[in-house]
Amino acid sequence: xxxxxxxxxxxIWQLWALLLPLSFGLAVLVLPTKVTQPVLYDQMAxxxxxxxQTQETDWLxxxxxxxxxxxxxxxxxxxxxxxxxxxAQVFWQNxxxxxxxxxxxxxxxxxxxxxxxxxxxxxxxDPINKAVLQTITFHP
Amino acid sequence: MSNTYTTVQWNRQKRRxxxxxxxxxxxxxxxxxxxxxxxYPNVTPETLxxxxxxxxxxxxxxxILCIGPLTRLNHRFMPLLYNRRHLxxxxxxxxxxxxxxxxxxxxxxxxxxxxxxxxxxxxHYLSWQDFPFQVLGFFALxxxxxxxxxxxxxxxxxxxxxxxxxxxxxxxxxxxxxVLHVMLxxxxxxxxxxxxxxxxxGLILIxxxxxxxxxxxxxxxxxxAQADAILEGFFEICQVEEIAENRAKMVFLNGENxxxxxxxxxxxxxxxxxxxxxxxxxxxxxxxxxxxCPWHGYQYYPQNGQSPPPFTExxxxxxxxxxxxxxxxxxAPYPAGTERPAAIF
Numbered sequence: 001x002x003x004x005x006x007x008x009x010x011x012i013w014q015l016w017a018l019l020l021p022l023s024f025g026l027a028v029l030v031l032p033t034k035v036t037q038p039v040l041y042d043q044m045a046x047x048x049x050x051x052x053q054t055q056e057t058d059w060l061x062x063x064x065x066x067x068x069x070x071x072x073x074x075x076x077x078x079x080x081x082x083x084x085x086x087x088a089q090v091f092w093q094n095x096x097x098x099x100x101x102x103x104x105x106x107x108x109x110x111x112x113x114x115x116x117x118x119x120x121x122x123x124x125x126d127p128i129n130k131a132v133l134q135t136i137t138f139h140p
Numbered sequence: 141m142s143n144t145y146t147t148v149q150w151n152r153q154k155r156r157x158x159x160x161x162x163x164x165x166x167x168x169x170x171x172x173x174x175x176x177x178x179x180y181p182n183v184t185p186e187t188l189x190x191x192x193x194x195x196x197x198x199x200x201x202x203x204i205l206c207i208g209p210l211t212r213l214n215h216r217f218m219p220l221l222y223n224r225r226h227l228x229x230x231x232x233x234x235x236x237x238x239x240x241x242x243x244x245x246x247x248x249x250x251x252x253x254x255x256x257x258x259x260x261x262x263x264h265y266l267s268w269q270d271f272p273f274q275v276l277g278f279f280a281l282x283x284x285x286x287x288x289x290x291x292x293x294x295x296x297x298x299x300x301x302x303x304x305x306x307x308x309x310x311x312x313x314x315x316x317x318x319v320l321h322v323m324l325x326x327x328x329x330x331x332x333x334x335x336x337x338x339x340x341x342g343l344i345l346i347x348x349x350x351x352x353x354x355x356x357x358x359x360x361x362x363x364x365a366q367a368d369a370i371l372e373g374f375f376e377i378c379q380v381e382e383i384a385e386n387r388a389k390m391v392f393l394n395g396e397n398x399x400x401x402x403x404x405x406x407x408x409x410x411x412x413x414x415x416x417x418x419x420x421x422x423x424x425x426x427x428x429x430x431x432x433c434p435w436h437g438y439q440y441y442p443q444n445g446q447s448p449p450p451f452t453e454x455x456x457x458x459x460x461x462x463x464x465x466x467x468x469x470x471x472a473p474y475p476a477g478t479e480r481p482a483a484i485f
Contacts, residue, residue, distance in 0.1 A: 003361070005305055010354040012312050017347045020319055024343060027323035030269040031331055085246070087329060127329060128246055129261040130270055 032096060048074055055136050062122060062136055064110075073115055075108040075122070088133060091123040100124065157223040161230060168196050190241045194326070197235035198318060198342075204228055205315060205346050209353030225291045228311075232281075232288035239281045242274065273325035280317040283310045319343060365463045374461060374468040380407070380485050383467070388431075390422035393471035398422075398458055400469060401431060401442045406482035408442035409458035409469050416453065444479040 050066040052073075059081045065074040075092065079100060088100040090108060097108050118140040124133045172192045176183050183191075204227055210217040247257035258278060264270035287308055289295075296304045319339065327335050369376075375393050383389045383402040390412050391398050399412040399422030410431065412422045419435030426432070430439035430448060440447055445455030454477035459470040462485040474480060 002302065005302070005309070006354075006357065006361075009309065009312075009350075010358065012309070013347060013350040013354060016312065016316060017351055020316060020343055020347065023320055024323055024340060026268060027320070027327065028336060031328060032269075128274070129257075130264055131261070 053138050073110045075110055077106045085126040087127055089125045089127050154223050158226055186245050193234050193238035197231055197238055200231040202342050209349040212353040229288045229291055232284040235281050235284055271324050273321050276317045276321040280314040283314040362464050369468045374470045377467045377469050380465050386426040388422040396471040406484055407460050407467055408482045409460045410445045411456040414438050443482055444477055446477045
């Protein structure tokens with residue numbers, strides 16, 4: 001490599017040494033809050049018996065299941081068709097609570113604070129294309 | 141491409157290199173797929189391919205970027221450099237597979253062209269968190285394509301080595317784009333500490349290696365330049381900053397009385413004795429582009445020691461160079477009035 005190219009090369013990496021860690025740090029700072037609640041699939045879920053509300057569209061059925069002695073209140077989402085997007089995020093009252101995966105049933109646990117202020121808004125969003133795939137509102 | 145070029149000049153080493161490369165890639169894909177199926181049993185085949193090829197291409201780019209500085213730090217890594225171009229082309233092919241599957245899965249189900257969809261489906265270009273990270277991957281892939289397409293000797297010869305090398309230095313931009321692609325894409329979606337840790341470790345490794353190699357090479361070149369200067373009979377005089385603008389530093393070297401002048405980002409050296417009454421030229425200053433003797437105002441050009449016409453006085457001149465901010469002078473005098481190039485700093 002010629003000295004001038006070597007010089008350019010050194011300058012590029014000095015610049016990268018500043019910019020890339022900065023960008024890396026900023027990307028970590030804006031990470032959405034980690035969802036600790038696992039997505040439960042049908043075969044893993046322990047569903048409660050009583051259904052409080054049901055709403056249905058052509059591609060999903062959403063139910064709020066009442067709590068019992070064993071389990072808190074549950075949000076149950078049944079995907080009737082495979083998703084047309086690879087990633088779909090579930091937002092309850094504008095708070096990210098988890099993701100939908102393959103066709104089938106998904107359960108999300110709702111604690112008392114999440115059902116304290118009706119009406120309840122459920123959004124299913126495509127994070128890649130920044131699109132809202134479905135919005136459903138539950139009135140108590 | 142003309143018939144004077146062959147597609148690949150195969151030999152035993154290249155075949156061995158490529159076998160190891162392909163074997164390593166296959167092993168990675170196998171192990172990655174098994175781990176994905178173990179930890180994400182519901183993963184679809186398309187997603188598995190996207191993840192496997194994306195991580196493999198990123199890993200291969202890391203290996204490629206490590207090879208250059210490693211060989212400069214230690215020549216034992218030289219065999220890795222031997223067939224790096226094949227590794228680069230393979231990286232592009234794996235990256236292209238990742239890109240293609242992404243384009244199909246994320247953008248081919250709508251009514252608009254998938255490539256158009258890539259750019260307009262997410263328009264949060266001013267948001268850091270929601271930035272359309274796929275666009276970053278697209279441009280990185282475009283650079284890798286450009287490099288893979290021009291990797292052959294035909295392009296090296298016809299573009300000229302300097303242009304070819306400049307073009308291929310775009311890989312550093314591709315790397316930066318891919319770091320952002322991962323950090324604003326997969327990491328934001330998965331929020332995985334493993335991905336953050338691995339990408340961060342890769343970043344430290346790549347930047348660290350390149351800076352270490354560049355620093356070491358700069359030191360080597362400097363030591364070489366200084367050794368060359370000594371061999372050529374030069375003496376180190378002072379730092380450039382020690383000489384005031386339009387003024388001189390006076391030195392005695394090998395019996396020569398020399399005035400070293402600094403002016404307009406240049407350094408020149410002439411004999412320190414004025415031809416008029418042997419006044420100390422070096423105590424004077426440069427006025428109107430001429431060294432002016434402090435005693436009676438006799439003037440000389442710094443580059444050739446000649447008095448401006450119609451005067452005919454002349455001073456001996458000397459070779460000067462600036463190495464790493466230091467002024468070096470060769471005390472072997474040139475005949476009075478000989479033009480010598482000024483050292484630019």
